[in-house]
Amino acid sequence: MYSMRRWSAKHANKLHHLYSGVESTLYKAAPLLEKIGYDKLEKPFMAVEKVTKGLLFDSQSCGQCTLGSTGMSCPMNCPKTIRNGPCGGVRPNGKCEVKPDMDCVWVVAWEGTQNMPPKEQAIHIVQPALDSRKKGTSAWLREVRLKRQEKAKANASQ
Numbered sequence: 001m002y003s004m005r006r007w008s009a010k011h012a013n014k015l016h017h018l019y020s021g022v023e024s025t026l027y028k029a030a031p032l033l034e035k036i037g038y039d040k041l042e043k044p045f046m047a048v049e050k051v052t053k054g055l056l057f058d059s060q061s062c063g064q065c066t067l068g069s070t071g072m073s074c075p076m077n078c079p080k081t082i083r084n085g086p087c088g089g090v091r092p093n094g095k096c097e098v099k100p101d102m103d104c105v106w107v108v109a110w111e112g113t114q115n116m117p118p119k120e121q122a123i124h125i126v127q128p129a130l131d132s133r134k135k136g137t138s139a140w141l142r143e144v145r146l147k148r149q150e151k152a153k154a155n156a157s158q
């Protein structure tokens with residue numbers, strides 16, 4: 001919901017904590033999730049993510065969430081879908097050059113980052129190119145699977 005974007009950036013710190021809490025709870029529940037099967041969980045998880053993240057961040061469900069690095073502002077709302085900072089056309093009033101009625105998502109991202117400690121750090125992380133094959137899939141489940149794989153790799157190399 002567009003009207004929620006600035007609110008979410010203003011409350012980026014609390015929302016980031018909440019978001020991280022959800023991810024960490026899911027990570028703890030990973031053995032159970034694996035037992036049920038990620039494929040079976042994909043649809044219900046995506047439905048929950050679509051509603052909650054759609055309401056709070058106008059999330060476009062790209063499946064590769066960067067909210068924690070972008071001040072809780074979804075970069076997929078940028079008409080050019082730029083994931084690493086603003087284009088050169090941001091208007092002097094902070095509005096988007098393509099959609100003059102919309103705040104540039106990167107202006108909102110910067111404001112959100114100022115509300116998240118450590119200030120100005122995560123926004124400097126260079127995001128990989130968007131993989132459009134992941135659109136419409138659960139970013140939460142992907143994160144859990146990724147962390148589990150990393151842990152298994154680390155255990156195997158010990």
Ligand code: SF4
Nearest residue numbers: 078086087096097104
């Ligand atoms: S002004 Fe901001 S939101 Fe608009 S196209 Fe450029 S980077 Fe994207």
